[in-house]
Structures are given as C-alpha cells and as structure tokens.
Amino acid sequence: MKRYILTLMFCVFIIASYCFNLDFGYKIGNNFWIFFKELITFLPFMFILVGLFDVWFPKEKVGKYIGKESGIKGTFWVILLAMLQAGPLYGAFPVAYLLWKKGCSIRNVFIYLGAFSTLKIPMLTFEIGFLGLKFSLLRTLFTLPVFIVIAIVMELYLKNKKYEIKQP
Amino acid sequence: MKILLSLTIVLLMISFFSDRKKTIAGIKRGFKMFLGILPTMLNVLILVSIFLFLVPKETLIKLLGKGSGITGFMIAAILGSISLIPGFIAFPLAAILLKNGAAYNIVAVFITTLMMVGILTLPIEIKYFGVRVSILRNALSFIGALIIGLIIGVFL
Numbered sequence: 001m002k003r004y005i006l007t008l009m010f011c012v013f014i015i016a017s018y019c020f021n022l023d024f025g026y027k028i029g030n031n032f033w034i035f036f037k038e039l040i041t042f043l044p045f046m047f048i049l050v051g052l053f054d055v056w057f058p059k060e061k062v063g064k065y066i067g068k069e070s071g072i073k074g075t076f077w078v079i080l081l082a083m084l085q086a087g088p089l090y091g092a093f094p095v096a097y098l099l100w101k102k103g104c105s106i107r108n109v110f111i112y113l114g115a116f117s118t119l120k121i122p123m124l125t126f127e128i129g130f131l132g133l134k135f136s137l138l139r140t141l142f143t144l145p146v147f148i149v150i151a152i153v154m155e156l157y158l159k160n161k162k163y164e165i166k167q168p
Numbered sequence: 169m170k171i172l173l174s175l176t177i178v179l180l181m182i183s184f185f186s187d188r189k190k191t192i193a194g195i196k197r198g199f200k201m202f203l204g205i206l207p208t209m210l211n212v213l214i215l216v217s218i219f220l221f222l223v224p225k226e227t228l229i230k231l232l233g234k235g236s237g238i239t240g241f242m243i244a245a246i247l248g249s250i251s252l253i254p255g256f257i258a259f260p261l262a263a264i265l266l267k268n269g270a271a272y273n274i275v276a277v278f279i280t281t282l283m284m285v286g287i288l289t290l291p292i293e294i295k296y297f298g299v300r301v302s303i304l305r306n307a308l309s310f311i312g313a314l315i316i317g318l319i320i321g322v323f324l
Contacts, residue, residue: 168295
C-alpha cells in the first residue's frame with residue numbers, strides 16, 4: 001500500500017482539480033488518462049503471456065535457440081519476436097527479464113530491447129502512414145546496426161561480471 | 169491491440185486444455201509480476217503527464233520548427249530522450265513538425281530518441297536492469313540516436 005502513496009495523492013489532486021475547476025490539473029489528468037488507458041489495456045495481456053511462457057518453455061530449449069551459442073540465428077529470432085509485439089518500451093522489460101532467465105544471451109536481450117523500441121510492426125505502420133515509406137525505411141536501415149552495436153558493447157561490458165536482470 | 173488480445177485468448181485456451189494446473193500457475197505468476205512493477209509504472213506515468221503539460225505541442229513546434237538548426241537538433245534529442253509519447257501521438261506530431269518546416273534530421277533524432285532513450289522511464293528500467301546498466305544503455309542509445317539523426321539528415 002505504501003508504494004501507492006504518490007498515485008493516491010495524484011488522484012486526490014486530480015479530483016480536487018475537477019471540483020475547483022483548476023485548468024492545469026484538468027489537463028494533467030487528461031494526459032494521465034491517455035497513458036493509463038494504454039497501460040491497462042495491454043499490460044495485463046502481456047503479463048499473462050509472459051507467465052504462460054514462463055511455465056511452458058524449459059530453459060534448455062529457449063537457451064538453444066537464443067542463448068550464447070545461437071549466433072546469428074538467435075539474433076534473428078529475438079528481432080522477429082520483438083517486431084511482432086506492441087506497446088511502450090517499459091512493457092518490454094519484463095519480457096527481457098524472462099528471456100534472460102530462460103537462458104537468452106545478454107547480447108540477444110539487448111538486441112531484443114533495441115528491436116522492440118524501434119522495429120515493432122504496429123508502430124512501423126503508423127510511422128509509414130505519417131512520415132512516409134522512404135523516411136521509415138531509412139530510419140529502420142540505420143537503426144538496426146546501431147542497436148546491434150549497442151548490444152555487443154553491453155555484452156562486452158558485462159563479460160566476466162556477475163550480472164543478473166532482476167524481477168521487481 | 170486486437171492482435172495481442174486475440175493471441176492471448178487463443179494461447180490461454182490452448183494452454184488451458186493442455187494443462188489446467190500449469191495454466192493457472194502461469195497466470196498467477198504473470199499477475200504477480202504485474203503487481204510487482206505496477207506502482208513504479210503509475211508513478212512514472214504521473215511524471216510523464218506533468219512533463220507533457222509543461223511542454224505542450226505548440227511549444228515543441230516553436231522550438232523545433234523552421235530554421236532551428238543545431239540548437240533545434242539538440243533540443244529535439246533532449247526532449248525525445250526525456251519524454252515518453254506513444255506512437256499514435258508522436259508520429260502525427262512529427263508530421264506536423266515537418267509541415268512546419270522542421271528539418272528531417274531534427275524529426276529523425278526526435279523520433280529515434282523517443283523510441284530508444286527513456287529518462288522518465290529509468291525508474292522502471294533500473295528495477296529490472298540495475299542502475300549502471302540502465303544508464304549505460306540509455307547513454308549509448310542517445311549517442312546512437314544522434315548518429316542516426318545526422319545520417320538521415322544527409323539523405324533527406
């Protein structure tokens with residue numbers, strides 16, 4: 001309950017703003033509502049899928065496909081998995097945790113995060129619609145090597161360190 | 169959204185008919201993970217709502233519009249890194265920026281930092297990845313986004 005104090009205070013503030021017609025409270029409340037709708041409509045499903053994935057897929061199997069020895073094929077699989085998803089980046093963190101727990105290599109975990117943030121298909125359709133195919137293609141083309149390099153750097157940085165991704 | 173919903177339902181049914189106990193254990197585990205991170209997420213969303221109120225659309229268009237040059241580029245990179253704007257708002261906004269004469273490199277760096285760097289969402293990331301790794305990932309992504317923005321500016 002203690003962890004919800006800020007949220008409760010915020011709710012009181014928004015309700016007060018509505019009662020006393022405070023313009024800024026009203027606007028902030030509207031912004032919050034947009035984000036809250038996004039959070040509450042897709043995160044529960046995401047976590048159900050994560051939970052099911054957790055109980056059904058044994059570590060050995062996942063590790064074989066996207067673990068340390070999986071090479072370029074493993075990279076391909078995590079990018080494909082990421083592209084099929086939707087939602088904001090913070091929704092990818094629990095999935096990344098689970099992938100890691102199941103034996104996914106550090107490099108592939110960060111490639112997953114990179115692909116999730118920049119190559120999700122639902123997002124790409126939006127991007128193409130508003131900014132055009134040429135812009136979207138160029139951006140995708142240059143982003144791909146960038147997040148792969150970032151993942152390699154992260155892997156090198158964490159090599160020989162006892163690193164774990166945690167479940168909050 | 170609809171895809172995620174139908175996928176979840178189909179997989180849940182398959183899972184349930186194959187093994188009830190396992191399915192219930194899976195749902196419980198997912199729910200527990202969700203509750204574990206929910207308060208942090210709500211706090212972050214509160215911060216984002218306040219941030220978006222302080223920096224409204226009109227201000228963005230003024231800051232990043234025509235002739236804003238290198239200053240505009242850096243402002244775009246910093247604002248994109250801080251904020252968290254869902255795609256259905258960010259892309260129309262980027263299109264408006266282009267229409268208002270913003271340069272392509274500015275729009276590209278704004279979009280890319282929005283996607284890859286998340287300063288306001290750092291509290292969530294740190295819960296999973298720890299402080300140092302989260303900061304390093306964001307710093308590297310920031311540099312990467314600057315490079316992407318510059319290269320796209322050369323091409324478009």
